[in-house]
Amino acid sequence: MSPRRVDKTARRQQILDAAVRVFARRGFAASRIEDVAAEAGIAKGSVYMYFGSREEILRAAFEALASAMDRLLEGALSGTGPALARLDALIRDVLASIAAAPDLARVLLDLWGSGRDGDGLPLDMAETYGRYRAAVAALLAQAAAEGEARPGVGEAEATVIVGAIEGCVLQWLIDPRVPIGELAEPLAAVCLHGVRGRDA
Amino acid sequence: MSPRRVDKTARRQQILDAAVRVFARRGFAASRIEDVAAEAGIAKGSVYMYFGSREEILRAAFEALASAMDRLLEGALSGTGPALARLDALIRDVLASIAAAPDLARVLLDLWGSGRDGDGLPLDMAETYGRYRAAVAALLAQAAAEGEARPGVGEAEATVIVGAIEGCVLQWLIDPRVPIGELAEPLAAVCLHGVRGRDA
DNA sequence: CTATTATGACTGACCAGTCAGTCATTGGAG
DNA sequence: CTCCAATGACTGACTGGTCAGTCATAATAG
Structure with a gap:
């Protein structure tokens, strides 16, 4: 698999979409970064390449x-x-x-x-x-x-x-x-x- | 069965009032039980004599x-x-x-x-x-x-x-x-x- | 081979809830 | 009335678990 081919903006959007889905389901307070990463199909650390913090996603x-x-x-x-x-x-x-x-x-x-x-x-x-x-x-x-x-x-x-x-x-x-x-x-x-x- | 110090209902209300003040200030998610206890002027453990959990207060x-x-x-x-x-x-x-x-x-x-x-x-x-x-x-x-x-x-x-x-x-x-x-x-x-x- | 991107084990802070112990109050015995 | 044992409200250090954010390492592209 090569998710590395995706361009920066698209990947950011992909994470944001996943985050919105997770936040909608469990609420922001109960949503862990790991949940967002899993929903986006990537690893937790990768999220921090596109967003500086959990709150920046919100x-x-x-x-x-x-x-x-x-x-x-x-x-x-x-x-x-x-x-x-x-x-x-x-x-x-x-x-x-x-x-x-x-x-x-x-x-x-x-x-x-x-x-x-x-x-x-x-x-x-x-x-x-x-x-x-x-x-x-x-x-x-x-x-x-x-x-x-x-x-x-x-x-x-x-x-x-x-x-x-x-x-x-x-x-x-x-x-x-x-x-x-x-x-x-x-x-x-x-x-x-x-x-x-x-x-x- | 006369109450020892303050009557149970009054103390419960005192904690609830304090909790509402704290929740209003920082939001429920960011409010620690210790904050509520401090606002009510009692110890953290005492809160659990009147409420079973943090959420029960809400x-x-x-x-x-x-x-x-x-x-x-x-x-x-x-x-x-x-x-x-x-x-x-x-x-x-x-x-x-x-x-x-x-x-x-x-x-x-x-x-x-x-x-x-x-x-x-x-x-x-x-x-x-x-x-x-x-x-x-x-x-x-x-x-x-x-x-x-x-x-x-x-x-x-x-x-x-x-x-x-x-x-x-x-x-x-x-x-x-x-x-x-x-x-x-x-x-x-x-x-x-x-x-x-x-x-x- | 180098640069870029991705990973996930790890760390340090944080906090809900617990519980063994304290002590003011009370009621009854002397 | 005094004294003391019983009571239970109250305390706060502690535990167990969670999780945001980091970073050494690995994988891949060019």
Whole structure:
């Protein structure tokens, strides 16, 4: 066998994919580097050729997730058409994107729990989610200017909407019987109705 | 059988309070039993007189939180008046109750992440949140029957509402600058508007 | 033959849980 | 009331096991 032929970036990705699978199964705290190595089909020591530490793997997983979300956000912000329609599409896209990568989604639970003081890893989750809220708030402000959203909606409503999305994901992560696929429609409906003016 | 020094229940509570403070600060995974003991002002060994294991402490914290929520739910379900008004009050009460106990709220992050297969602790979070969703769904069904909510709202919308509450808490846990106190109003507004019929 | 990549045995730190012993309190005997 | 034996809450050094990260060695490519 010659796994030596694989190029650096591909091998790094292979380890990251394996790590996400393992973290999803047992949680970050209970996942040993050896488990990750075994899942990737390589030896423990080799992992350290591509990642400096156990936590760096988690950080890389976070970055993958965050950059996927950033791409969706970027699209919604720079798109054309009524702002509320773009918010509608954004909500559905984000939910679909998360639902499509269940393992990565499960790692979210560890990510959310990792922003603690002390030796916690510096993931700056606060900055990332702040950006998400700002993007939704911008969309909401546009919608208000276009007369589609009730006047006065802003930061607070953006927090509620971002929270509602994350909350639906959370419900699904806690209880896999929650049908995440069927949640996009009612989620978008509640958020949009909740933010619209008096016209149904 | 009079207690020797401090009564058993009080000491257990003292340890639990200390544990919640420590878990909130460093996270469950990084919290050593010795830290909890030190915070409670007792020796490590004494902790094991009141809790069988490290995880049993976490389970006790979960039960305290869950029973507080159950009380609010019970009140909303058995109350009088329009169902939608009771849902409005429930949303505000739950958020206020969580915001009032920030340390306990932070432990939520660990709790959410602990429902994994393998050696995970059997907290049956799924059952608990399922009950919350069912309660909100019942309120929604009543509201629909009273003509206040649009017909057809049900389980899915209940999931969105429960998720939105948890999501707002999550935003605040990730970024303490999020003003949880000022979120009750817009959260209730979005949820209620999002579920109401065509009348604003 | 050299450089590069991979390996897995090893080490040192860390910590959950244990248990043999301590000592303040208590209740009863003198 | 005093004294002392019984009690059991409390202690913390210790054990056994785990695991992140290292590094001397081996395998392979060029």
